[in-house]
Amino acid sequence: MTILRPATPVRDRLADLALMAVSVLGALAIAGAAEQGGQLTGDALNAAFGLAVLGTVALWFRRRYPVAVTVVLALLLTVTDLVIVAVLIAVYTVSALRNWSTRAVTFGASLLIYVPYSVLLPAPALSAFNANILYVALMSLVMAAGSTTRARYEAIVGLYERAERAENEARERAERLRVQERQRIAGEMHDVLAHRISLVSLQAGALEVRSDLPSGVAESVTGIRLQSHRALEDLREILGVLRAGTDTDGLRPQPGLADLARLVAEARAAGTEICVDFRATGDPSERVGRTIYRLVQEGLTNARKHAPGRPVEILLERAGAREVRVRLRNALASRGGTPVPGSHSGLLGLAERVALAGGRLSYGMRRVPEGGVVFQVEAWLPWPA
Template sequence: MLPSAVAREFDPSRVGPKSRRTVRDWMADFTCFLAAVFLGMLGADAVADNPHIAQGYAEFDQVLGALACAAVWLRRRWPVGLALVMVPISVASDTAGGAAAVALFTLAVHRPFRYVAWIGGLSIAVVPLTFWLRPDPAMSYGVAIAFGVLLTGAVIGWGMFVRSRRELLLSLRDRAVRAENEAALRAEQAQRLAREDIAREMHDVLAHRLTLLSVHAGALEFRPDAPREEIVRAAGVIRESSHEALQDLRQVIGVLRGGEADASGRPQPTLAALDTLVAESRDAGMKVVLANRLTDPDLDTVPAALGRTAYRIAQEGLTNARKHAPGAEVTVTVTGAPGEGLTLSVRNPAPPGDVPEVPGSGQGLIGLAERASLAGGRFGHRAGPDGGFHLEAWLPWAS
């Protein structure tokens, strides 16, 4: 189905009976009508002065030409039919020559080349017959034929030029619309990706803190008779985790409000902060073993972008172990070297006791897979046959 603009320009018969001409359409149709009338008047004068035409035929020629000029108003509805009918009429009437030229021009503008080729070729073929029936007193037969063929070809060429120009303008307009739509889609996609990044960052940052709060609050709820030292330690962890979560939340809100990622003054953690993360987990009562097997054991040598991704993966792994395997010993292993890549794994056996009900949706593992993929790496996780859990990520490390 053609768009309305293309249908109006190149296929007026598809616009529908209820469509109304625009001001531009009325002006174009009126101009074509005046052109047909003007050329018809010239043809009528030529017929009246032509000694080769029998007396009484001039009136018939003029009546036929007037009807042809009136039919010009039908050019938008039936361009093919009008141009085809005008071929024999133009042979019989010189006054209808202007209307025939307008019909042929309209055909070249509004219809494909196959229609123009057949009807235009037929119009050229009848030129010798026209001048044989009504010779021109001012020109020889050969010159008259050449002039008629040249004039018909010029009308067809002009119409095809107008059609090509309109097609070019419509193509440029369509490209502009597509470019605007693509720009809107790119903007929408960029907004969606930004929202996903913010959501992933909020999950990675806040889940670790809130899990600490949930675990220790649950311990206080189910063990109100715990020793005072444990209660004090749990309360301290809750207070510290609440403070850290509030700071992290302020940082993310600052980003949402258009600020920079470090607007709070707190730099994004890298792999150099892994020791602090492990110590924090140990303070919360977890059993964590950190195995640093890098070629250069100094974690500060790891690039910042790579280190941030590895840190978030380790943080999420420890958070999951704290939620789903409380009391189990967790092993965090970091291996790799420049040019070989960095491998980080978090492994834990089955929990020794009952696992408390801790809310979770599995979005963390999905976010880690997206992080690793965006960094050009790989991420996988699996449950062990003994009830344990193992997650591992490989990230590229340029040499």
């Protein structure tokens, strides 16, 4: 079984080249000693060295086919001992990458294969017995080194797996905390907002059935009741999203550019004077249309809250070949009156929504050419040609 380890192909290939160089140097050293001792000379020496070079080339594939490379080199060892360094490298690779049974078989086969050669062609300076003892010692050394490398790799893999498990557990714990926080927020919103909006709707309904109200007041009361009912529906959907997570399946279709006329009509019915100038034509994406709707909705809400009774100008026009400009202006509120409390986060959230749609937003006090100062919200959003 091959163990897993961090992928470092460049380092692995450099190590392969270094070990191949060691194999060639070892073959040269053994060939030089054999030639000096008269064991190999002439064509026999050249043929043996050629086999050693062939065995060295086979080391390039030792990581992918460690057992096959070891078998090939062991067979070459029956002919010449110039490949002995390459055999040691191959046995080290098997020890590092394969299980105990494969290592034991490879170790035993490599030892047995060398015995006939050491008896038939003993080294000049060593007897066959001493040569085999030295070979067993070298084989044991590389087996131990390979086993140590394997243990190190397994420890690294274990650390990677534990770190991954810890990261997954931390992610799951964070998700659980987010779900709990969403449920807590949903509960608080239901306890506070739903109760108060329901009271507004009930009180408006009670006023609506009275016959002594002036016609204008009766229409306003009807508008309050309808808007309270819609606010409750929106609140229920938001609470459903908070409780269920980020999945929005089953929600009503979100408003878009086609719903702007209804939004403006509702604002006018509530008493806001609005001047609309829509010049842009085309079919924007669903996200851009929804962003424009929310932009106008937030602008009208802010105008009613902070500048009641002041007219609002809405402009929608092309700004270049691939952009549309949305601008809302309203005069500043007159001094006096009771200020409406605000969270001061609506425009920040709107800026984030515009940025997610691929646009940009600016807002603040502006001096107009006609004279005076207005509050202006202006956005540029992508719009197909």
